[in-house]
Amino acid sequence: MKTRGWILNGGLVACIIALSAVSLLWGEHAFSFTQALREWLAGQHTAEAVILGELRLPRMLLAIMVGGSLGLSGAVLQGYLRNPLADPGLLGVSGGAALGAVCVFYTGLAQLGLAILPLGGLAGALVAAALLVMLVGRGGALVLLLAGAALSSFTAALTAMVLNLVPSPYASFEIMRWLMGSLTDRTMLDVLLVLPGVVLGTLLMASSARALDALTMGEDVATTLGFQLKGITGVQMRIVMGTSLAVGSCVAVSGAIGFVGLVVPHLLRGLAGHRPSRLLLPAFLGGATLLLGADVVVRLAATHKELQIGVVTALIGAPVFFHRVIQFRKRGGF
Amino acid sequence: MLTVTALSCQIGQNTLLRSASATFPAGCVTGLIGPNGAGKSTLLRIMAGLTVPTTGTVLVQGHTLAALTPMERARLLAYMPQDIPPFPPMPVREIASLGRLPYGEGASQAEHHPAVGRALALTGLQALAGRAADQLSGGERARLMLARALSTETPVLLADEAVAALDPAHALSVMHLLRALAAEGRCIVLVIHDLLLATRFCDQLVLMKDGETVKSLPPSGLTEDILQSVYGVTTRRIEQGWVPWDLAKAPR
Numbered sequence: 001m002k003t004r005g006w007i008l009n010g011g012l013v014a015c016i017i018a019l020s021a022v023s024l025l026w027g028e029h030a031f032s033f034t035q036a037l038r039e040w041l042a043g044q045h046t047a048e049a050v051i052l053g054e055l056r057l058p059r060m061l062l063a064i065m066v067g068g069s070l071g072l073s074g075a076v077l078q079g080y081l082r083n084p085l086a087d088p089g090l091l092g093v094s095g096g097a098a099l100g101a102v103c104v105f106y107t108g109l110a111q112l113g114l115a116i117l118p119l120g121g122l123a124g125a126l127v128a129a130a131l132l133v134m135l136v137g138r139g140g141a142l143v144l145l146l147a148g149a150a151l152s153s154f155t156a157a158l159t160a161m162v163l164n165l166v167p168s169p170y171a172s173f174e175i176m177r178w179l180m181g182s183l184t185d186r187t188m189l190d191v192l193l194v195l196p197g198v199v200l201g202t203l204l205m206a207s208s209a210r211a212l213d214a215l216t217m218g219e220d221v222a223t224t225l226g227f228q229l230k231g232i233t234g235v236q237m238r239i240v241m242g243t244s245l246a247v248g249s250c251v252a253v254s255g256a257i258g259f260v261g262l263v264v265p266h267l268l269r270g271l272a273g274h275r276p277s278r279l280l281l282p283a284f285l286g287g288a289t290l291l292l293g294a295d296v297v298v299r300l301a302a303t304h305k306e307l308q309i310g311v312v313t314a315l316i317g318a319p320v321f322f323h324r325v326i327q328f329r330k331r332g333g334f
Numbered sequence: 335m336l337t338v339t340a341l342s343c344q345i346g347q348n349t350l351l352r353s354a355s356a357t358f359p360a361g362c363v364t365g366l367i368g369p370n371g372a373g374k375s376t377l378l379r380i381m382a383g384l385t386v387p388t389t390g391t392v393l394v395q396g397h398t399l400a401a402l403t404p405m406e407r408a409r410l411l412a413y414m415p416q417d418i419p420p421f422p423p424m425p426v427r428e429i430a431s432l433g434r435l436p437y438g439e440g441a442s443q444a445e446h447h448p449a450v451g452r453a454l455a456l457t458g459l460q461a462l463a464g465r466a467a468d469q470l471s472g473g474e475r476a477r478l479m480l481a482r483a484l485s486t487e488t489p490v491l492l493a494d495e496a497v498a499a500l501d502p503a504h505a506l507s508v509m510h511l512l513r514a515l516a517a518e519g520r521c522i523v524l525v526i527h528d529l530l531l532a533t534r535f536c537d538q539l540v541l542m543k544d545g546e547t548v549k550s551l552p553p554s555g556l557t558e559d560i561l562q563s564v565y566g567v568t569t570r571r572i573e574q575g576w577v578p579w580d581l582a583k584a585p586r
Contacts, residue, residue, distance in 0.1 A: 082419075214435050217482065218419035224382050225486075226408030226436045274422040275441060331423075 005278060008271050012285035016064065019292035023060040024052065027299065058191045059183050063295045064288040065191070065198045066183070066254045069246035071287020072280060074261030076205045079212040079276030080239050081141050084328075088247040088261040091144075091240065092151025093128045097251035098179055099155045100124015102162050105175050118193045118252045125248025128155060133240060138230050140219060144240065181257035181310025183295055190253045201246025204238045205280070211235040212276035257310045259317025260287050266324045290316070335360045336381060336490055336521050341390030342545075343376055350376040351387070352545040358538075360489065363512050363522040365532040365553075368542035369565050374525045375416065375494055377542070381523065382413040382492050395489060408436035412483035416494040416525075418475050421467035429467045429478055430454055433485030453484035456511055473504045480508065490521045497531060509535040529556075 025033055031048040039046050040053035073088040080086075088094060104110050104120030128151060135147035159179075166172040211229070214222035219229060228234045247261075264286045265279055272282045294312040301307050336358040343351040351373045358364045366374045379385040381392055383399060392399035394410050402410070412433070421429060427445055430453055434444035444450065454460045457477040462470070467478060476499045483491060496512075497505040509531055516522050516537070526532045532539060533553040541548040543564050551560075561569045 082422075210435055213432055213441070216419075216422050216424065216429070217432060217479075218415060218417070220379075220382075220384055220415045221413065221419075221482070223384055223404075224408060224411065224413040225432070226403075226405035228404050273428075274424045275428060277441065 005272065005282075008268070008282050009285060012282060012289055015289045016285060016292060019289065019296060020060050020064070022296055023063065023292060024056050026296075027051070027056060054187060055185070058186050058188050059295065060292070061191050062183050062186050062194065062254060063291045065194055066250040066257065067260055067287040067289070067291025068284040069198050069201065069250050069287070070257065070260040071264035071290070072202060072205055072284040073243040073247050074263075074287075075265040075276070075279045075283035076208065076212065076239055077243060077261075078265050079279070080208070080215060080236070081145060082215065083145075084266065085262070088243055089152065089256070089258070091128075091132060091148040091243060091247075092153075092155055093125050093132065093244040093248045094251040094256055095152040095155030095159070096128020096131075097121040097125035097248045098256050099159045099162070100127070101178065101252060101255075102159050102175050105171065105178070106162050106166055114187060115189055115193065118190055118249075121252025122193065122197070122249055124155075125244060125252055129241065129244035129248060132244070133237070136236070136240070140230070141236070144236065177308065178255050180308035181255035181313075182306075182308050183254055183291075184298075184306055184309075186253065194249045194253050197245040197249025201242045201244070201249075202284070204242030204245070208235045208238050208242070209277035209280055212280075216276065255308075255310060257291070257313055259313045259321070260290055263317040263320050263324075264290055267320060335393075335395060336523065337393040338377070338381065339391050339393070341377065341380060341387045341392070343373075343380060343385060344388045349545055351380070354390070354542070354545070354547045356540045356547050356550055358490075358521050358523050358540075360521045361516055361519050362537040363516045363524060363535060364538045364540060365536035366523060366525045366540050366542060367527070367529065367532055367564075368548075372542040373545040374542050376545075377547075378413075378492050378494050378523065378525055382411055383407050384413070405436050408486065408488075410488055411490045411492060412486045412488040414479050414483050414491070414493040414496055416498070418479055418499070421470070421475065421478070423466040423468045425463065426459055426465050426467050426470070426478060426481075427454065427463040430459070430463075430481040430485050433482045436486060447485070449487050450481075450485045453481040456484060456514075457481040458507070473500050476500055477504070477508070480511075484515075489519075490523070491515065492523050494525045495527065496524060498527065505531060529561075 029051055036048035036052040039049035070088055077086040077088065077090065078084055100123050101117055101121035104117050110117045132147055132151055136144050163172050163175060166175065211222060211227040214225045214227050223229055229236055231237065265283050268282045268286050269279060272279045290313065294309050294316060297312050298307050298309050339355050341351050341354040354373065354377050366377065368374055376385060380387045399407065427450065431444040431447065431450045433453065434447055434450065439447065454463055457480050459474065459477055459481055462474065470478060480496060497508050500508060512522050512524065513535055533556060536553055538550060539553055539556060540550045541560065541564050548564060549560065558569050558571060561567065
């Protein structure tokens with residue numbers, strides 16, 4: 001099992017390296033990579049240096065961070081809630097981030113600066129996370145599920161309301177496009193905005209790995225195995241804060257990219273084994289691989305209009321999920 | 335050794351325990367018996383650290399339970415819940431090795447720990463060690479829960495109706511196993527409804543009714559009058575007959 005884990009993680013890292021190389025080297029403009037890199041590092045603003053350092057590099061880094069965060073959050077939530085349908089969108093925090101960003105669009109604040117849109121998204125995610133924590137209180141996993149469902153429907157309703165109120169059809173089209181999720185035209189500033197949330201969130205989620213293993217035996221046994229589930233330092237709080245920070249900051253920058261968090265853990269569980277802690281690293285790497293791959297597809301398919309990456313992940317994810325459902329049924333459930 | 339003193343537990347308007355005091359000696363199997371709603375499971379949950387009592391203290395191996403860290407507590411007390419969760423398709427050995435989590439061992443190290451092999455052997459699951467746990471029968475699942483609890487190697491084992499889901503032969507073999515564990519000096523506390531098994535295998539019975547510990551007595555002290563006052567049913571003691579004797583001869 002241990003060797004299998006190494007092979008799986010090694011394979012995924014190799015995929016990430018290969019896809020990152022494609023993402024950096026391949027594009028409409030062909031140029032010498034080494035020269036462009038040298039120019040970018042030297043701070044020269046040549047066209048090649050800008051394309052590499054300001055367009056392709058942030059796009060690649062965001063694909064890794066966003067895909068990884070979504071995959072990891074999905075694995076953690078599926079493990080914690082012991083529900084194979086759990087997905088990072090379930091907690092309502094991504095809904096909050098989307099609402100925050102949509103409000104920024106609506107008020108026209110987005111034009112004031114590049115950072116305003118993601119900052120609005122981040123603010124929305126943080127407000128939603130705070131509401132979630134307050135709603136859940138000392139409740140358990142079921143309360144978390146219910147609170148998340150309530151919050152995500154509420155934020156979806158508010159987002160629909162804002163869309164409804166938008167004066168110009170062009171603005172509502174822009175919002176719709178943003179909501180579908182995209183990594184196009186993101187800058188290093190976006191990368192820097194996502195980074196703290198992703199790092200902190202990933203650490204919080206990783207710290208709950210052993211507790212997730214214990215939770216396969218139910219909450220009572222996990223508690224008697226020495227894991228504190230509730231309370232401010234409890235496992236639930238770490239998972240809620242971890243997924244909220246990571247997913248909230250990702251959605252704030254890239255929009256809501258669906259299916260990655262749901263499908264990646266399912267795809268890898270057969271290879272990594274069903275022990276929740278063994279799935280966490282592969283889920284991060286797998287999410288990053290999937291999103292990098294989807295981004296390459298987006299760029300490959302780009303004609304006069306670029307396909308949104310959220311659409312591509314959904315198109316890849318849904319058939320995979322159908323296949324998993326059929327497998328599940330044949331096995332007689334989990 | 336486990337001692338509870340003047341435990342009471344109130345949740346909202348419900349009083350689950352009034353004043354429960356009892357001593358559970360090491361090296362003994364103690365059966366907690368009493369009608370449904372008597373507070374047996376609540377008492378067991380309080381001893382396992384799952385429910386915080388309103389008043390009273392629990393003393394485990396000389397330590398106050400409330401003063402222990404969760405990990406210290408986990409290394410002293412193992413708990414088997416009444417309900418068995420649906421297992422994920424993890425191999426049986428891996429599930430049993432979850433009992434090693436309080437020791438901070440890595441997953442692979444824990445799986446190969448001798449305590450896990452011993453727990454699987456004691457519960458008769460060795461042949462199934464590689465099988466996916468979601469494919470087990472009800473009895474095998476109950477034994478796996480026990481194996482998981484045993485692999486922690488705690489001096490105290492608290493089991494809530496460990497034999498309720500088992501067929502007579504497996505119930506007997508689990509009771510024999512609990513006896514053997516007690517003989518090693520462990521303290522075993524068992525919520526049990528089957529009075530035949532309780533009187534045959536327990537060293538001590540703690541009777542509970544309406545949230546109170548009514549009596550602690552050896553199985554031989556269980557009379558028709560006591561059963562009448564606790565359960566409200568008329569019983570007749572049969573020293574030999576078709577049920578206990580036939581089962582007692584069943585192979586281990």
